Amino acid sequence: MATKFEMHHHIKYYECDSSGHPTLAMIVAMLILASEADNDANGVGLKRAGQYGGGWVIINYEGNLAEHQPVKGEEVILGTRVRAYNRFFVIRDFWVKDLAGNYYAKVSGTFVFMNLEKRRIMTIPQEMIDTFQMEETKRIPRLEKPAPIDDQTGWPTRDYRVRYFDIDGNRHVNNAHYFEWMMDVLDGDFLRNYQVVKMQIEFAHEVRYGQTVTSTGSLPAQDGNLMITHHQITCQGEESARATLYWKKR
Amino acid sequence: MATKFEMHHHIKYYECDSSGHPTLAMIVAMLILASEADNDANGVGLKRAGQYGGGWVIINYEGNLAEHQPVKGEEVILGTRVRAYNRFFVIRDFWVKDLAGNYYAKVSGTFVFMNLEKRRIMTIPQEMIDTFQMEETKRIPRLEKPAPIDDQTGWPTRDYRVRYFDIDGNRHVNNAHYFEWMMDVLDGDFLRNYQVVKMQIEFAHEVRYGQTVTSTGSLPAQDGNLMITHHQITCQGEESARATLYWKKR
Numbered sequence: 159m160a161t162k163f164e165m166h167h168h169i170k171y172y173e174c175d176s177s178g179h180p181t182l183a184m185i186v187a188m189l190i191l192a193s194e195a196d197n198d199a200n201g202v203g204l205k206r207a208g209q210y211g212g213g214w215v216i217i218n219y220e221g222n223l224a225e226h227q228p229v230k231g232e233e234v235i236l237g238t239r240v241r242a243y244n245r246f247f248v249i250r251d252f253w254v255k256d257l258a259g260n261y262y263a264k265v266s267g268t269f270v271f272m273n274l275e276k277r278r279i280m281t282i283p284q285e286m287i288d289t290f291q292m293e294e295t296k297r298i299p300r301l302e303k304p305a306p307i308d309d310q311t312g313w314p315t316r317d318y319r320v321r322y323f324d325i326d327g328n329r330h331v332n333n334a335h336y337f338e339w340m341m342d343v344l345d346g347d348f349l350r351n352y353q354v355v356k357m358q359i360e361f362a363h364e365v366r367y368g369q370t371v372t373s374t375g376s377l378p379a380q381d382g383n384l385m386i387t388h389h390q391i392t393c394q395g396e397e398s399a400r401a402t403l404y405w406k407k408r
Numbered sequence: 409m410a411t412k413f414e415m416h417h418h419i420k421y422y423e424c425d426s427s428g429h430p431t432l433a434m435i436v437a438m439l440i441l442a443s444e445a446d447n448d449a450n451g452v453g454l455k456r457a458g459q460y461g462g463g464w465v466i467i468n469y470e471g472n473l474a475e476h477q478p479v480k481g482e483e484v485i486l487g488t489r490v491r492a493y494n495r496f497f498v499i500r501d502f503w504v505k506d507l508a509g510n511y512y513a514k515v516s517g518t519f520v521f522m523n524l525e526k527r528r529i530m531t532i533p534q535e536m537i538d539t540f541q542m543e544e545t546k547r548i549p550r551l552e553k554p555a556p557i558d559d560q561t562g563w564p565t566r567d568y569r570v571r572y573f574d575i576d577g578n579r580h581v582n583n584a585h586y587f588e589w590m591m592d593v594l595d596g597d598f599l600r601n602y603q604v605v606k607m608q609i610e611f612a613h614e615v616r617y618g619q620t621v622t623s624t625g626s627l628p629a630q631d632g633n634l635m636i637t638h639h640q641i642t643c644q645g646e647e648s649a650r651a652t653l654y655w656k657k658r
Binding site for chain 1: 420421422424425426431433434437440441444448481571572573575576578579582584588591592594596599617618
């Protein structure tokens with residue numbers, strides 16, 4: 159495995175929902191912060207990537223969150239390391255820990271390097287591969303995928319117009335918004351009483367400013383000792399993202 | 409004037425819009441972070457305020473922003489101090505500076521202490537007044553108000569449903585969202601090409617989860633060497649917020 163990278167982060171009140179804990183959307187946003195800082199520290203940050211005409215694009219995440227979650231004002235450790243890669247794919251592990259080393263979240267993600275103009279996958283520049291300081295992986299591990307979706311009868315559905323301020327400092331719709339669109343169709347009482355403890359999400363077609371996405375999600379159902387919800391975001395008839403979320407009573 | 413409080417803050421990519429600079433919404437969110445940290449440092453944070461059954465509520469802001477704004481990744485200084493107060497009102501000054509001491513933003517805000525259950529203004533607890541370490545102000549300065557709004561013919565208008573995740577870790581609709589609702593009705597090209605350099609905003613009725621607000625804003629017009637826009641947020645026929653924004657070409 160590659161060298162790990164860690165950084166400290168203070169949880170802000172505006173990164174938390176009404177429970178006083180960071181939202182899943184913000185946790186994922188923080189993890190991306192860690193991977194960018196890791197790349198920056200290795201001299202292959204966004205700017206250098208841009209000189210290759212490319213940028214890192216996330217394909218999917220799988221993750222587990224502890225029942226006990228950080229609170230606003232708390233200082234946490236955000237960490238990441240490359241677990242595996244080949245010429246086209248990188249698997250990154252991510253974590254959020256408290257200062258004593260207890261895990262709040264463990265997430266893995268698959269990244270590709272994309273030509274941002276042609277929107278086409280590129281081979282990863284050798285300069286970036288060198289920073290991983292490890293051998294190419296023969297078999298890239300496959301992350302757990304969200305369940306396929308078939309019958310959506312009775313699923314609550316809402317439309318969301320991509321707003322100007324949904325485009326972040328990286329000039330894309332922040333992936334975090336997909337989680338907000340997905341979870342916002344669920345009932346407020348459910349969101350207040352349950353927390354996500356496990357998730358799988360897969361991103362397909364990117365959405366753009368001014369487009370309207372449709373978010374649909376299943377009614378929460380029992381799944382072992384957890385509750386499960388299935389989610390889909392579509393835009394102009396194409397799937398933009400699909401997710402399975404597992405919930406536990408707070 | 410009271411003792412100043414300052415803290416360092418790293419600008420995150422998710423606090424920035426596509427220009428790579430923090431949004432006005434996030435700047436205001438950061439300033440609230442500074443005032444909460446100031447109160448915490450004085451032992452009269454949100455928890456202590458809650459023991460009085462109350463919390464600080466913002467009535468209005470006036471502010472100026474420099475042409476040169478911080479960029480994502482940058483470390484800035486957030487500062488605040490109480491400038492004036494009486495039994496019911498506190499005027500706080502806020503600033504964002506670079507590490508060399510140059511101002512990115514100077515903002516002032518009027519706060520009241522509110523009984524959060526009865527939604528009624530309370531006298532400020534003496535314990536909190538003591539932390540200001542200054543005499544009561546005879547004449548509370550009045551901040552610049554947004555211009556009154558009369559004819560809204562031809563103004564672009566959009567509806568926004570208050571989403572679950574618009575309620576932040578302080579259990580209220582984060583004031584930052586008002587700026588997003590206000591600015592989102594403006595044309596994308598205008599937002600890309602102009603930046604806010606001056607603003608006045610006034611908050612009236614609070615909005616709640618599940619309600620739908622209507623945001624309406626004037627078409628940008630010349631005002632001296634700046635552009636000006638007028639904004640109003642209404643909810644169920646009542647005004648929730650009103651603002652005047654002044655813009656300069658980037």
